[in-house]
Amino acid sequence: MKIDLHSHSTHSDGKESVAEVFQIACESGLDVLALTDHDTMSGWDEARQAASKLSMTFVPGIEITTKHHDVSVHLLAYLPSADYEPLRNRLAEVRLARETRIERYVENLQTEYRHLTMDAVRATLQEEGKSVGRPHIADAMVNLGIFAHRDEAFAGPLDKHSVFHIPSGGIDTLEAVKLVRAAGGVPVMAHPMARSTKNLVITEKHRQRFVEVIEAGLAGFEVYHREVGELARNWLTGLATEFDLVLTGSSDYHGLTGKQNRLGENTTSLEVLRKIEAQASGSAIQWA
Numbered sequence: 001m002k003i004d005l006h007s008h009s010t011h012s013d014g015k016e017s018v019a020e021v022f023q024i025a026c027e028s029g030l031d032v033l034a035l036t037d038h039d040t041m042s043g044w045d046e047a048r049q050a051a052s053k054l055s056m057t058f059v060p061g062i063e064i065t066t067k068h069h070d071v072s073v074h075l076l077a078y079l080p081s082a083d084y085e086p087l088r089n090r091l092a093e094v095r096l097a098r099e100t101r102i103e104r105y106v107e108n109l110q111t112e113y114r115h116l117t118m119d120a121v122r123a124t125l126q127e128e129g130k131s132v133g134r135p136h137i138a139d140a141m142v143n144l145g146i147f148a149h150r151d152e153a154f155a156g157p158l159d160k161h162s163v164f165h166i167p168s169g170g171i172d173t174l175e176a177v178k179l180v181r182a183a184g185g186v187p188v189m190a191h192p193m194a195r196s197t198k199n200l201v202i203t204e205k206h207r208q209r210f211v212e213v214i215e216a217g218l219a220g221f222e223v224y225h226r227e228v229g230e231l232a233r234n235w236l237t238g239l240a241t242e243f244d245l246v247l248t249g250s251s252d253y254h255g256l257t258g259k260q261n262r263l264g265e266n267t268t269s270l271e272v273l274r275k276i277e278a279q280a281s282g283s284a285i286q287w288a
């Protein structure tokens, strides 16, 4: 059984509708797909319909924007209740903060790219109430002919080291982990230590910080991901054994033209998915 637990649609910064994402997942030979749009559950209903039409299994998820000691941490939440108000409210706040941040980002960029406007960014949003991010600025810049592809914008003015950059906000990671558990969901850290270099030196401080998140209720690490290097993966695998956590693998798909990641390029075992399911009480997996 081929299982991919991390994908994005036009409900956040993916390039394709939920139905299209599931269609491509099906063509890629996937049996199970989790939709994990940034800070929103608004794509779940469409996902249930799309999965059912294709006889696929759907796992409801979210990728929550969080911050731990000023470090950006993306937290995957599997199977939380869609009706748990404290979680819904926090997500709505994060989506609002995303908008404010993107408006400020556009103001920064306008000093160099005078034709870039917030309207041009809004025009790239295809769903009502979706969560906006840097990829939508990239799309606007592509539409304006400034760049040929999202990747070029991310390699240039949208790079996190560029002078225009404004870090993403998000809620405290420990609070998010507890909130997801309170909603009956299962929190898994997305692409931990992503894009760290070969020179990564893992210290006691790293350990302390990860243990903090584990003690708050973390269930596992997404270590099989194209941005997680071997050094980080090996170290995290040791930590998972020590604390009895699960290890997942996923593509983090953003669309055929969104990012290079392809559906099914990394996968999770059925055994691990069963463990996640056993820990969840908020929502159910829609098995095919």
Ligand code: AMP
Pocket (backbone or CB within 6 Å): 013, 132, 133, 134, 135, 150, 151, 154, 168, 254, 258, 259
């Ligand atoms: P933000 O959350 O606004 O800081 O934007 C970061 C998001 O952009 C992450 O979810 C990335 O996965 C996503 N992203 C989409 N396309 C790209 C790309 N071509 N290069 C880097 N990140 C990208």
Ligand code: FE
Pocket (backbone or CB within 6 Å): 008, 013, 038, 254
């Ligand atoms: Fe994204």
Ligand code: FE
Pocket (backbone or CB within 6 Å): 063, 074, 190, 191
């Ligand atoms: Fe992420």
Ligand code: ZN
Pocket (backbone or CB within 6 Å): 006, 008, 063, 252
């Ligand atoms: Zn993602």
